Amino acid sequence: MKKPSTEKRIALGIFITVVVSLMYHMSYDARLNSKFIIHQLYHNRDTFLNAIANGETNIGIVELAKRYSLTPYGFSKPTIWTMDLPLNTFQKNDAMPVNIIENLLLHDFYGRRLGTSLFISSVRTNDKKEKYLQGVKNEYIDFYMSKIKHALDKPPVDQYVHRQALYINSYLTWIVHFGDEPSEHGIKTIMSMCDMMSRQLNGTYIQSAFEPYVLNKLGFYKYLKTREYKDPCCFNAWAAAGYSFDDMFAEFAHNVFGMTIQWTYVLYRMMVENVRTHDISDAANYLLSDPPAGVATSRSKDGSTLVVHDLHNICRRAKKVEFVNTPICQSKCPFFKPKWTTAKSETGCIVLSNQPLYESDPNYAVFGSGERRCPGEYLTYRFMVEVSKHLKPYDITLTGGSEFIGVRNIKLYKFTTNDM
Ligand code: HEM
Numbered sequence: 001m002k003k004p005s006t007e008k009r010i011a012l013g014i015f016i017t018v019v020v021s022l023m024y025h026m027s028y029d030a031r032l033n034s035k036f037i038i039h040q041l042y043h044n045r046d047t048f049l050n051a052i053a054n055g056e057t058n059i060g061i062v063e064l065a066k067r068y069s070l071t072p073y074g075f076s077k078p079t080i081w082t083m084d085l086p087l088n089t090f091q092k093n094d095a096m097p098v099n100i101i102e103n104l105l106l107h108d109f110y111g112r113r114l115g116t117s118l119f120i121s122s123v124r125t126n127d128k129k130e131k132y133l134q135g136v137k138n139e140y141i142d143f144y145m146s147k148i149k150h151a152l153d154k155p156p157v158d159q160y161v162h163r164q165a166l167y168i169n170s171y172l173t174w175i176v177h178f179g180d181e182p183s184e185h186g187i188k189t190i191m192s193m194c195d196m197m198s199r200q201l202n203g204t205y206i207q208s209a210f211e212p213y214v215l216n217k218l219g220f221y222k223y224l225k226t227r228e229y230k231d232p233c234c235f236n237a238w239a240a241a242g243y244s245f246d247d248m249f250a251e252f253a254h255n256v257f258g259m260t261i262q263w264t265y266v267l268y269r270m271m272v273e274n275v276r277t278h279d280i281s282d283a284a285n286y287l288l289s290d291p292p293a294g295v296a297t298s299r300s301k302d303g304s305t306l307v308v309h310d311l312h313n314i315c316r317r318a319k320k321v322e323f324v325n326t327p328i329c330q331s332k333c334p335f336f337k338p339k340w341t342t343a344k345s346e347t348g349c350i351v352l353s354n355q356p357l358y359e360s361d362p363n364y365a366v367f368g369s370g371e372r373r374c375p376g377e378y379l380t381y382r383f384m385v386e387v388s389k390h391l392k393p394y395d396i397t398l399t400g401g402s403e404f405i406g407v408r409n410i411k412l413y414k415f416t417t418n419d420m
Contacts, residue, residue: 103211138352172383192211
């Protein structure tokens, strides 16, 4: 029999390597999802049966954890609720349902996660947060804001208000992280990451096992790893500050949860309620009336329990915000660090020293508190003020039904045909 040529053998070798590595990555996710399903059946069977018996199949993860004794994947004991502020950075390690983290990120040959992010890490040493903040400097924010009018003017792609809000924010998420105009495919990829998280948090076991993002994430990761980014954007700022690519990917993936989903909820509300926030005090008070994140989470000291900080109820105790729009720390400040232009505020928040911060009332916990406080807070106020300048009133109709954006269950509104 004639032996195959060297070229053919090389091609076959490459083909087998590609197939095996694809199978490996897919099988890791398949193994994870099967472990997740077994965990749910073992720990939460009665919870889900009770919920079904009480006709509460569509109440979502947060409500379910509040009403029933729920053990999230990655924990061995039921969730505990607290009115304590989320202050302890040591308790941040993997402090969210772990299947979400695992499905967002990639793994090496031994199943170890590639990269980590501030959202799931207790580490704030080696200027980790200061480095992160380089992506949201004032001059960067000015550039991101210059894209908002264009984003809002984009032709509607969906008849539902929340889907259009998600589309707009997926576009903006791309700009903030990569600096250039996304393709429609790029926008859809970020939307599919959000849909994966919303479904995995609130959906059924079976739904969460097969998600388009999970099936395509290896290709997306490789595409991002090999391309160049346009200034200004988070990826270039983080790389210049010393981030590895895997950590940048992890920060980006978690920002799709921390930024895209939160902004979508805010924009949806502004569109539906036809609200405008003219300055950052307005923006802070609007968020306070219905904090988008609702909760922050910690891991108990022994690692067994997900502790849920009830930001929604903590914020109910907060006074009306009167934001003094002056930077937190001028260059004369003794804590000023020329390298990162950051400072530690009176309540322990690590912030850019030329951005303002409201910390008169500890119950204003919309963005968390202390060292863990959100680095995207000022950017979010600027986003809301900029949106308010360009948002036109929409003609919309309540259609009935509801859907989850992240952990929030929202009422469905459609644009009337004139806007479509
Ligand atoms: C309406 C918008 C937003 C809300 C309500 C929000 C809310 C929060 C909350 C409550 C925390 C504290 C979590 C904890 O203590 O564990 C947090 C942390 C965080 N947020 Fe945001 N966020 C928003 C927008 C953003 C944006 C735009 C970004 C990125 C540009 C961002 C990135 C982060 C990161 C990286 C953390 C982790 C900080 C740390 O642990 O040190 N967020 N956010």
